[in-house]
Amino acid sequence: MTTPHPLGEFLLARRARLQPGEVGLPVGTGLRRTQGLRREELAALAGLSIQYYTRLEQGRETNPGGAVLDRIAAALRLNDEEHAHLYALANHAAERVPAPDVRADREVRPGIAALLERVRPWPAYLLTRTGDILAINPEALALFPGLADWEPERRNTIRYLFLHPAARELFVDWERAALGTTAELHALLAADPQVSDLVALVDELKAGSPEFVAPWNRYDVGHRRADQERYRHPLLGDITLAFEVLWLEGGQRITIHQPPDPDDDRGRRALRALSRSVAESHPAASG
Template sequence: MSERRVLGDFLRARRDRIQPAQVGLLVETGRRQTPGLRREEVATMAGLSVDYYIRLEQGRDTNPSMAVLDALAAALRLDEDEHAHLYNLARGVAGRRPRPRAPQTPARPGLVQLLESVRPTPAFVLDQVSNLLAANPEGLRLLSGVGDWEPADRNLIRYVFTHPEARFVFEDWEGMAMDCVAHLRTVQGNDPGSLALAALTTELCAASAEFERLWAHYDVRTKRGARRVFRHAGLGRFALTSEILSTPDGQRFVAFQAAPDSPDSDALTLLGLVGDGVPSCSEHAERERP
């Protein structure tokens, strides 16, 4: 994808999702060829000329002012995360920031020590595109099967969309998948020229129809802590809440906690005790088939 087009792609995706009635426009009789708002409708609501708005969508104008961005955000009904994403895309395209070429950075030593100190709480260290830089044993057991991959291939989003056990592990797989893709769109806003992001999204669009659909849908959401229900072949079902600590260099420490003195907390304790003999989720699924 051309770096000059990412801003226009976002604007187009957003106007396609807004129906005229949502913004108080009268819908004329007859069939509209545009799925959402027309370019001229967005331009009018934002107080811009149609020609200028078209240049923005086509990547022929890459330096809109803050006032223009705010007007577009209001016209397209952007939420806080989407508004910030619009700013980041415009800044990144105008600045033409160079693509990073450095190899994958190892997990920070302090975060690796923290992984051990929080046990039996499952925890990972992720980079911006969710490469799994490090994990404690409970973290690897939580994502059943990810430890079978080579370390360089371990990526949380790749796991969600391509590993056969992921749909069992995450009870709300669709919600997890949507959050993962929305996070990558946020990363794109922060660094439109990221080679790591481009490689991952190209790979997953080819490997997963679900990823390709969600990527085209263009949700944008900053990764925050969330409650998720996990399933484990040996321990059953348990609910955990994630906490995320971010570092200035883009690494994220993610820990999954259970409510104190709860069955979920007991499950985490057992997760720290299970060994390699615990059956995999795929084996569990095989046993449950009639």
């Protein structure tokens, strides 16, 4: 199960990633029993007492003020998105924010369905905030080998990455994709660390994928809004596609894949070949 103290979990994970030399502290000699900085070292960098900082990590202090959070963020070398994540966790710990509306919005609006069809042969799909696939065009379904073999209610891009054996062959840099995906999950959980569907997905991945645990425990934080991914596809061979993520109300998001360069003839030809393959295999999907 997920931790009952999300703020403390975040502080512990990020403290473990810092080494004394990175923050201007003497490295010393001999073997350090603590991974990363010791609590007293981080507390000193943040200008806090060791007793107070320890209570924060252990979940016994739940109402840190903004000045305290800013000093901790500076000591942990957090970027802007991670800094905001720290505030979100602290606000929930202190119950300073109302519980968000986390009802799953699973409606596929007709206009969105039409958009997924119009952008073909660019692969595109509509996701819930947890990565459940609500709608997907044929090219996107063909882009991820084996996804079509799963029942529609099981189709989820995060589950596919960590639990489908084909994913390790498809993603050329699988470790990078795993880090980006776990960072997204951490960012989503900041809205409500105890929201049931996200907690259930994280627990499923912890139980089903040993390879999920290491990137999850790094505790990177961030939303993937635009990036590129390299694939080793059984039909297309090695291909790089850019993707854009369009966030909608209710936590839904559309992801559209396309060649990274408008003048990339090879990418366009590859996606047209993917579309022809879909049409030949499933004539009804060709429109």
